[in-house]
Amino acid sequence: MSRSLMKDGRPRSPFSMVTMAILALLWTIPTLGLLVTSFRSRDDAATSGWWTALLNPFGSDWTTSNYAGAWTGADLSSGFINSIVVAIPATVIPIMFAAFAAYAFTFMDFRFKELIFLLIIAVMVVPIQVAFQPMLNILGPRGLGISGEYISVWLLHTGFGMPLCIYTLRNYMSTLPRSVVESAKIDGCSHFQTFWRLVAPMSIPAIAAFATLQFLWVWNDLLIAKLFLKSENTTVIVKLQQLLGTQGQGAELLTAGAFISIIVPMIVFITLQRFMIRGMTSGAVKG
Amino acid sequence: MTADTSAAAPRQRMRTGDDPDAHLRTNPLKLVIGLVGMLAIVWGLANLFLAFAYYPQWFGSNKFIIGVLAIIGGVGGAALLFYFLNMFVEGLPRRLSEGAIPYAFVLPGLFFVALMLIYPTFQTINYSFANADSTAYVGLQNYKTIFGSSEFWQSVVNNVLWLLVVPAVVVGFGVIVAVLADKLSASGEKVAKSMIFLPMAISAVGASAIWLLIYAYNNPGQAQTGLLNAIWVGLGGQPQTWLAISTAKLNSILLMVILIWLQVGFAMVLLSSAIKGVPEDTIEAARIDGASELQIFWRVIIPQIKGTIITVFVTVFIMVLKIFDIVYVTTNGAYDTNVIANLFFNKLFAQSEAGQATAIVVVLLLAVTPLIWYQIKHFRDEEANR
Numbered sequence: 001m002s003r004s005l006m007k008d009g010r011p012r013s014p015f016s017m018v019t020m021a022i023l024a025l026l027w028t029i030p031t032l033g034l035l036v037t038s039f040r041s042r043d044d045a046a047t048s049g050w051w052t053a054l055l056n057p058f059g060s061d062w063t064t065s066n067y068a069g070a071w072t073g074a075d076l077s078s079g080f081i082n083s084i085v086v087a088i089p090a091t092v093i094p095i096m097f098a099a100f101a102a103y104a105f106t107f108m109d110f111r112f113k114e115l116i117f118l119l120i121i122a123v124m125v126v127p128i129q130v131a132f133q134p135m136l137n138i139l140g141p142r143g144l145g146i147s148g149e150y151i152s153v154w155l156l157h158t159g160f161g162m163p164l165c166i167y168t169l170r171n172y173m174s175t176l177p178r179s180v181v182e183s184a185k186i187d188g189c190s191h192f193q194t195f196w197r198l199v200a201p202m203s204i205p206a207i208a209a210f211a212t213l214q215f216l217w218v219w220n221d222l223l224i225a226k227l228f229l230k231s232e233n234t235t236v237i238v239k240l241q242q243l244l245g246t247q248g249q250g251a252e253l254l255t256a257g258a259f260i261s262i263i264v265p266m267i268v269f270i271t272l273q274r275f276m277i278r279g280m281t282s283g284a285v286k287g
Numbered sequence: 288m289t290a291d292t293s294a295a296a297p298r299q300r301m302r303t304g305d306d307p308d309a310h311l312r313t314n315p316l317k318l319v320i321g322l323v324g325m326l327a328i329v330w331g332l333a334n335l336f337l338a339f340a341y342y343p344q345w346f347g348s349n350k351f352i353i354g355v356l357a358i359i360g361g362v363g364g365a366a367l368l369f370y371f372l373n374m375f376v377e378g379l380p381r382r383l384s385e386g387a388i389p390y391a392f393v394l395p396g397l398f399f400v401a402l403m404l405i406y407p408t409f410q411t412i413n414y415s416f417a418n419a420d421s422t423a424y425v426g427l428q429n430y431k432t433i434f435g436s437s438e439f440w441q442s443v444v445n446n447v448l449w450l451l452v453v454p455a456v457v458v459g460f461g462v463i464v465a466v467l468a469d470k471l472s473a474s475g476e477k478v479a480k481s482m483i484f485l486p487m488a489i490s491a492v493g494a495s496a497i498w499l500l501i502y503a504y505n506n507p508g509q510a511q512t513g514l515l516n517a518i519w520v521g522l523g524g525q526p527q528t529w530l531a532i533s534t535a536k537l538n539s540i541l542l543m544v545i546l547i548w549l550q551v552g553f554a555m556v557l558l559s560s561a562i563k564g565v566p567e568d569t570i571e572a573a574r575i576d577g578a579s580e581l582q583i584f585w586r587v588i589i590p591q592i593k594g595t596i597i598t599v600f601v602t603v604f605i606m607v608l609k610i611f612d613i614v615y616v617t618t619n620g621a622y623d624t625n626v627i628a629n630l631f632f633n634k635l636f637a638q639s640e641a642g643q644a645t646a647i648v649v650v651l652l653l654a655v656t657p658l659i660w661y662q663i664k665h666f667r668d669e670e671a672n673r
Contacts, residue, residue: 006472016470023464024482030548031486033514034497048510049517050500078350085354089361094399096365101396110389116397121666122659123404127609129631129648131403133641134410137421150357151336159403162396191388192373220490222612227636241492244499244616258496262489269488273481277556 038066038255045252066256074243074253076260079236083219083264085150086235090157090218091211094165097158099207102169103195107181117170124163131156132227139228148230156224161214172206173199208275212268219265236261314378321375325368332364369395408652415646419639429646439647442625445539449610449626453543453550454603458596460547461554465562466584468555480559484552491549491612498545499617502529533623542624545613550606554599561595562588598665605658608651627651 004012036050041061044053053060070076104110105117135156140147176199184194200207225235240261243254269276338345339353346352376384376391414421415429433439464483468476486494503513507526511517516526530538565588573587589596611628618624620633627647635644 008473010470012472013467013470016467017475020464020467020471020475020479023467024479027483027486027548027551029514030497030501031489033500037500045512047512049512049514051514051517081350081354085357088358092362093365096362096369097396097399100369100392104389104392108389108392110386110393113389116393118663118666119405120397120400121662123400123408125605125655125658125662126404126408127628127648127651127655128404129609129628130411130652131407132635133414133421133645134407135403146336146340149336149340151361154361155399156403159399162399163404166396190377191392192377195392216488220493222490222492222615223632237490237492240490240496241616244492244496254496255500258493262493265488265490266485269485273484277560 034255034258038259039063041065042252045255066252067260070243070253070257070260074239074257076236076239076257078232079234079239080260080264082150082229082233083235083237083261086153086157086225086229087215087218089150089154090161091215093154094158094161094214095169095207095211098162098165098210099169099200099203100195101166102173102203103191103199105166105170106173106176107178107194107199108191120163120166124167128160128223131159136227147228148233150229150233152228153224156228157214157218157221160224161217165210165214168210169203169206172203176202205275208272212272212276215268216265219268313380317374317378319378321371321373321378324371325375328364328368328371332360335360411645411648411652414641415649416642417645418642421641425642429642433643433646433650438620438625438630441623442620442627442630445536445624446608446610446626448536448539449543449546449607450604452540453546453607453610454600456543456547457550457554457603458558458600460551461558461599462589462592462596464551464555465559466588468559469562480552480555483555486549487552489549491545492616494545494549495613495616498541498548502541504528530618530624531622536623538618538622539624542613542617545617546607546610550603554603557595557599558592561592565591601658601661605655608654 006012033050036053037045039062040050040053041063044061053062105113135152136147137143139145139152139155146152180198180202181194184198189197219235220237221235222237222241225238226241229235229238240254240257243257335356339357343353346356372391372395376387378384379387416424416426417429418425464480468480471479489497500512501514502516503511504516504526505511505513511520511526515529520526529541532538569587569591570583573583578586609628610626611632614620614624614626614629615632620626620629627650631644631647631651634640634647
């Protein structure tokens with residue numbers, strides 16, 4: 001049997017094509033089911049599977065009222081704004097602090113450098129659950145009394161994201177040519193200027209990579225938001241989790257609500273996928 | 288005019304000649320501005336955020352305005368804090384400043400790590416010997432209680448099951464998908480990989496909503512709206528409440544499917560880039576020697592991507608160890624599906640048993656300790672290869 005060739009001269013592999021087509025379809029069907037269901041009327045969704053609506057698109061009752069209901073009725077709109085308010089600072093602040101630290105770890109010599117860095121690597125594995133009871137005491141009414149506010153969640157995400165961010169940025173910075181930093185020093189630049197004008201701009205790919213990952217983590221987080229945000233400040237993910245508990249009346253809002261919570265990370269993900277893959281291949285884990 | 292310039296030139300020379308070591312000495316102005324600036328930022332931010340909490344009417348009680356101000360305050364405040372910190376350090380005499388700058392760069396970041404991860408680790412161990420609201424020591428009572436409860440051991444068994452199944456399956460799928468995708472045309476590979484990668488953007492809560500739709504149950508006789516029951520009934524079975532079936536841990540396995548669905552894309556991306564790094568001539572040489580595609584896969588490709596396989600395995604392993612969201616939002620541990628992190632959350636949040644909750648975390652902490660050693664070894668190897 002002569003095998004046909006692809007444009008780049010490699011032989012076509014029918015087995016790979018069929019298997020991959022099946023796998024890709026399997027991976028897409030669940031999300032597709034949610035998307036289709038979210039546009040079906042309550043009665044339709046309760047009496048027939050979503051696939052029947054796809055097979056008979058003109059005989060089905062399509063509606064956008066689930067979205068309207070979830071957005072205003074189930075108050076996902078405020079959750080949505082809260083998520084943005086939580087996620088943007090919780091992404092930017094750790095990067096600012098970590099970038100300075102990564103610069104020092106890469107281009108400076110100081111005592112205990114190796115030891116401090118090993119400590120940072122070690123805490124990447126520590127489960128974040130260790131922090132909850134002590135931080136509830138520090139941030140809560142027994143301590144600062146800011147538990148429930150946005151700032152407590154920013155602080156927590158900053159702390160939890162910091163080790164991985166320092167690690168990723170340091171890995172990237174150590175691939176930058178050292179001569180650039182040295183010649184800047186000879187030209188009389190201070191470390192602050194070298195960082196701000198040279199190293200930070202050169203590290204943009206790594207910063208974008210970490211920013212994408214961190215944004216997804218913060219947006220998709222349930223645990224910290226649930227424990228440390230009061231109900232009027234809570235995120236869209238917590239709102240969705242509360243919706244998941246409802247049965248009967250209002251259950252049709254769930255699918256629309258789920259899609260509302262997914263759409264922002266999905267857009268971020270699709271536009272920044274390139275950077276994110278680079279960030280992930282730097283090989284690190286988060287506790 | 289001429290007098291002016293001739294007067295200015297020596298004056299300038301004078302000024303530099305006057306004090307050639309100015310940058311070596313303390314610059315009190317920079318010191319003061321830096322210090323005052325830092326304090327002002329901290330004070331201002333603290334008040335701004337307290338105002339958000341106590342006087343929302345100052346901001347028109349408008350969520351959007353508060354949100355925008357909070358973003359500006361948080362991000363800008365952090366930037367200014369660093370600016371003043373650097374000014375302060377640069378104001379120190381040269382010898383001190385040279386030595387202090389690395390710490391000025393490292394310590395703010397390290398402060399967060401210490402506050403959110405290192406201090407709480409020790410405090411959690413401390414609390415695990417204390418009572419439900421951490422006000423008095425109770426010795427080993429919490430450990431006795433949790434080790435004596437069947438729910439704890441049930442959670443441990445389930446967690447171990449998750450650890451045995453999920454990382455292995457994710458890596459297995461990841462390798463298969465990465466190898467097969469590599470054989471597709473460039474555009475085919477891109478499309479197929481994005482479709483499998485996409486669930487990575489979805490939260491565990493969102494994924495649970497998606498899969499609860501698939502596992503949905505309708506009474507017998509009615510049309511089944513859940514995909515799994517529709518297939519099952521189509522094959523002649525009775526509709527099942529899938530997540531309530533603990534026989535052979537079926538419900539736990541169905542929950543694992545959700546996590547596997549989320550994570551295969553992650554494994555695939557890392558493994559795919561490793562496979563692309565396998566030198567083509569090693570594969571070609573094996574082919575000339577008459578190796579089959581399967582032999583090439585096992586004997587040539589797998590040994591060369593072993594390092595990445597281990598990295599992916601460990602990463603997924605650590606994540607599964609702390610699996611929480613999926614179990615919490617689907618069954619909340621009912622029907623024999625509980626896991627350690629969910630048990631912890633319920634002890635802490637629903638039952639307010641801080642002592643027992645922290646004791647559970649200590650068990651979790653002991654479980655990850657060997658992985659810390661692995662992380663450090665992995666880092667050392669990477670540094671050696673740099």
